[in-house]
Amino acid sequence: MEKRKFDINSLIGILLIGGILAWMTYNQPSQEELEAEKQKQEQAVQEAEESSNQQEETKDITPEIVNSASATDSVALQGLQNRLGSFAYSGTLPSATDATTVIENDVLRLTVSNKGGSIVEAKLKNETQYLGQPVYLIKDGNSDFNLQFNAENRALNTKDLYFEPTLTQNGDNNVLSMKLKTAPNAYLEYRYELKPGDHMLDFSVRTQGLDRIMDTSQPMYLNWDFKGYRQAKSITYENRYTRLTYEHENGDDHSKLSPAGEDEEIEKDVNWMNYRTHFFSSMLLTDTPFKEVKLTSEDLVKDETIDTIFTKRYGAQMLLEPKAGGLSYDMNMYYGPTDYQIFKQYDRNLDEAMPLGWGIFGIINKYLIIPVFGLLSSWFPAGIAIILLTILFKLLLSPVQYKQYVSQAKMKVLKPELDAIKKKHEGNQMKIQQETLKLQNIAGASPLKGCLPALMQIPVFYALFTFFPTAFDLRQKSFLWADDLSSYDVVAELPFNIPFYGDHVSLFPILASIAIFIYMMMSTGQQMQQQQQPGMPNMKFIMYLSPLFMLVFFNNYASGLSVYYLTSNLITIGIMLVIKKFIIDEDKIHAKIQENKKKPKKQNRFQRKMSEMMEQAEAQKKAQQKRK
Structure with a gap:
């Protein structure tokens, strides 16, 4: 669908147009022929005046055209008749000019x-x-x-032919009829009707008497x-x-x-x-x-x-x-x-x-984000509306984020015991994973429980990501130093162009990048202190990559999108600090985990299957070591 192809139709069209132009040039009458035709016409006019009582009104379109034209133009009109047939009639009307309506x-x-x-x-x-x-x-x-x-x-092509315009009113609507005629009652019509305050107009193509x-x-x-x-x-x-x-x-x-x-x-x-x-x-x-x-x-x-x-x-x-x-x-x-x-x-x-996103993303945009933002932007300036929209959705998602932070806090409390397991079974990665899963299951803590709330937020975040680039309400709306929230803001012009970055410096992406970096330091700092697990992503690399991506690629994006990311991450940082300082008590979490350890806890089907697979893998490993 996206392959580049040679357009053979364009080549054929060029050759055809060239052939037509050459044919028209070749068949153009000479000056001698025009003079001869002019003399014949003058003689015909003189004879007609002498025998005017015998002249009859012609009903044929082509003679009517010729007789209404000057003698000098008759040959050209005959050539027009040869090329256009009955549609040559339109070339003799007063509208046969490049005039407009x-x-x-x-x-x-x-x-x-x-x-x-x-x-x-x-x-x-x-x-x-x-x-x-x-x-x-x-x-x-x-x-x-x-x-x-x-x-x-x-x-024939209508773009080469002349239409006759008629401008009228249909109630409050303006109506323009453009007719390409072969006779007074035989024509091809383009009809335009425009209503007040509407960008959509009625347009019809029809023929009559053709x-x-x-x-x-x-x-x-x-x-x-x-x-x-x-x-x-x-x-x-x-x-x-x-x-x-x-x-x-x-x-x-x-x-x-x-x-x-x-x-x-x-x-x-x-x-x-x-x-x-x-x-x-x-x-x-x-x-x-x-x-x-x-x-x-x-x-x-x-x-x-x-x-x-x-x-x-x-x-x-x-x-x-x-x-x-x-x-x-x-x-x-x-x-x-x-x-x-x-x-x-x-x-x-x-x-x-409109590129509002597919599936659930488009639904969230159409029935939630767009109506809410439309309401906010009718009351507040566009920049303030973006901030309020971000705050609103952050508050709506705060229960989900709370569960994510609680899971992270539990993992932090378990860190000393997890470190002890690693030290005890050093060199036996299978045993470390087995004991780690067992401890996390007893304590009711798991990295997966922290990831699931984050995954639940993705549809809303992605819907917002697709909404801001398509929001017409942001176009040419200013906020702080940005003169147009639908385009990039500029705080400095560069004398050169940097690939992927551009020839200017935008401040909102810089601020958003700093906010993302601080957030990732707070959310991944504990994980980075732990020994990197095989097959797990390098959190330090991700922590630096995301802000860099924002800084470089969002330099040419709409500043409204950067305002959203800046506000979103500042709110997230604030929520994390509030939860950490005033809501989550790590001592209580630790006591709860110790209490859970004393209670027998059944494993679900998935956990039992994982334990069995790990035990089998451990047994196979020991058997291989004995053979050696």
């Missing part, structure tokens, strides 16, 4: 061109990018929307090519969350193309596709699923240290199925924020286009 509401401004009838500019009125300029999702030719069809033995002109037996494709503009300060961070996602198989499956390199897929029954550029989405949705769609994606950022304009190139070739009466597709277009709260309003599974 604007359709807008209070959040979205769309500019539609007569040539091609498609959107050539999509501006989000209430959003700005990292340089303070307006956010344009479509501008300067980065989007190519085209209907490819056959008519009168010709292959049954005898359009060849519906040939494949008909709707093509949409798009290049995503860079909108954020960190190109690395933005590009990581820029991706093509789509819904297919009648809404039962949601997939995405690779975020790196080139990728291509052919899917059946596609309902929608989202050209996501991290915090903004350009989407096409259809009420009638596209029978087959070829989807492509290409990463345009080859070197993240070089300033760039575009992040990804997306493409979709959608196979349309005309009906008996012609072509009729009701669709929608969306140009706006990649925001969960907005997506949920449409009830079309659009939230699946």
Whole structure:
């Protein structure tokens, strides 16, 4: 799915376009032919004036076009007729220019061109990018929307043809009808309807009176090519969350193309596709699923240290199925924020286009973290909302963390006895493990009991990790020295670029790294004092690796995520100190363990099995030593 492939279709397309241009150049009439035709036309006009009482009104479209044009343009019009057939009619209308029409509401401004009838500019009125300029999702030719069809033995593309615009009102909605005509009552129509305050617009493609002109037996494709503009300060961070996602198989499956390199897929029954550029989405949705769609994606950022304009190139070739009466597709277009709260309003599974995590992680985000953070951010600034959210979840998980700390305290109390076991059976690792497990079972203490509470917290922590990079509410929200919580904070610019680190220094990751280091010193210090068990992870290595990872890789991440980690670890350190100083009494724990030793304690099935396996292994070892 992520393999790089040579695009043979692009090569074929280039060759075809080159052939067409060469053919058009070769068949262009000479100056002598134009002059001769001009004389014939002038003579025809003179004869027509002399016999005006015998002239009849023509009903044929092509003569009407020629007679309405100047004599000099008639040959060019004839060439247009040869290339476009009945669709040459649109080339003679007053709209046959590159003029545009604007359709807008209070959040979205769309500019539609007569040539091609498609959107050539999509501006989000209430959003700005990292340089303070307006956010344009479509501008300067980065989007190519085209209907490819056959008519009168010709292959035509709407992007080369001229539509006639009509702007009207439907209640409070603005409606723009773009018609590609072959006659006054025969046309292909693109219809746009935009509601107040909505980033989603109704879009339909239909035909009228073209049954005898359009060849519906040939494949008909709707093509949409798009290049995503860079909108954020960190190109690395933005590009990581820029991706093509789509819904297919009648809404039962949601997939995405690779975020790196080139990728291509052919899917059946596609309902929608989202050209996501991290915090903004350009989407096409259809009420009638596209029978087959070829989807492509290409990463345009080859070197993240070089300033760039575009992040990804997306493409979709959608196979349309005309009906008996012609072509009729009701669709929608969306140009706006990649925001969960907005997506949920449409009830079309659009939230699946967001990287909120799979399984339980996505559920926690959708039904717990996002609603709680939305409520907090409506009352408090974004930075304070992050801190309050972290405190809230830390308090909710504090009972689980308490069990983890109690288990660690028990292991600390048992350390002298564990050391005695190691000294007594020095050199016999099997016996040490056997006696250690026996003591831990009697005392009701085990490293596993300390790990299980930590594992129970992972779903919440990972859900929070996936939430902050996708939270639109953090975009361009400041906190302390960070001017945008959705991007990295900068306290110093570097005159050079450090691989993986960047060309700047962010303070929040540094503070978060220090907090993580202190926490790990407190939580793993006792374990590091013990002799390293074979097969167990090197805790000292992990203690230094985690803060280093945070320091390096989070330097280009959203500062909001670093604020969360900083707050989380500071709260954890505080909880540990409170539990250690005021809640856990090691003397009482020691007395309880000694009391438990006097009571016979049954082993569970797992413990019995482990003891039997270790005893068998010990017996085998002794038997081997006797043979020697």
